Amino acid sequence: MAAVEEIQLLRSQLKEREEQVHQAAQAGLDLLNQQMELQNRLDEERVEMTNALEALEQDKYSLQKEVDLKTRMLESLQSEYDCLKTQQKLQLEEQQEHLERSHSFTLNDLHNKMLRLQSALDESQLSEKQLKHKLEVQTEALNNKMEELQALNEHGQRSMTSEVMEVQIKIMDLETVKVELEQTLQESQDKEQHLELTNRSLQRHLERITEEKEDREKEAISWFNALEKSREMNRDLQIQLDQVLQQAQDPNSKGNSLFAELEDKRAEMERQLISIKVQYQSLQKQHVFSKQQLQRMKVQIATLMQLQGSRADPAQMERLQSMLLEKNGEIQNLTSKLQRLEKLEVSAYFTYPVPTEISNGQDETYYIDLLKMKLNSTVKDAERLGDELSMQRMKSLSESQRSLELERKLFMCERMLKQVRVQYYHISEGLMTSSFAYLNLVKIDCNKTASAPIKNMRNSQDSYRIHKKIGPH
Incomplete structure (x- = not known):
């Protein structure tokens, strides 16, 4: 009877252990479901953040293209x-x-x-003056002649002598000679004045010709300077033309055409796209690997909790729960940081809108610098978040390493537990067969059954001691 009670007690303890294992497995499944929900939420938030960043990048690229186009238009x-x-x-x-x-x-x-009119006027004035002087001289000579005739008439009337008449005639001849000489002198003076006037006009003409010569020399110098400037400009243009032709013949040069510029931009954008694709693929592989590791760790933890829930250490359970809460808090902190960064980017985008028409080059450079600053800040925040994610990834890897070590230890314990259970099942089967044999022997032979209960009791006591030693582990 004691063996039967002991077997029932062991069965009740086994049922309690199984119920505890079931409860632990249910709790592990609940925690796993919560973790999966959190992971799904995190994935959704990451997808939303990626879409928002992609939209912002597209807007930035379109705005940059507009800015470049307007810059080229302004330059042209x-x-x-x-x-x-x-x-x-x-x-x-x-x-x-x-x-x-x-x-x-x-x-x-x-x-x-x-000058010609002035010379003609001077000549006419001189001629007028000479004619007036001649007229005065002739008038005076005529008056003298009239007086002489009157005097001769008076003397003739007084019957002068012939000698006096001869003297008078000589005097008159001398006076006529004198008058002729005076006229000749006056004519020579008039000629001298004419020559002086001609000389002055010639001097003025010479001065005018000299001035014209100087003006022509200045004009020739200016034309020569203009010719030299045009030659220099022609040489510069020829040099520029040679450079342009050389650049056009060089296949590696950028060139000055819009097609070459667009080709260079397209090649640069393709390089950037390739680098971004490579980065995306590497990040995607890393994400898939980390997700697989996390899923494996979750499955292993759930399995271990299902297997060892009944005999787990309470301190270890509390420590694992605290670690789980800490990880959940870190995940929530990262999601809040991502949401805050997204809100800051959206608010910055709506706070500093880019105008559709840029009035001058200063506004253009201002908005370009503003976009560059915002882009640099977002890049820095993304790098910081990437560093934090890498740190969290390293922590998760260390935790996964620790969990793997715990898994190995638990696997060893599980193997030992399976061996003990097999031994327990064998012992229980031996007890059942011995009890059935004992009952049969009691019915057949009472004398032979005297020593059997003692052996059965000893065996049951030995099995109870073995189970008592192994059970808590």
């Missing part, structure tokens, strides 16, 4: 403006030089006409 307009400005300046200078030359020619013609 600026170059056209500079070209038109230089052309207008050259045309204005040419018109100004042409007007100055025409004005100088007109002024020289008017000056020559004025």
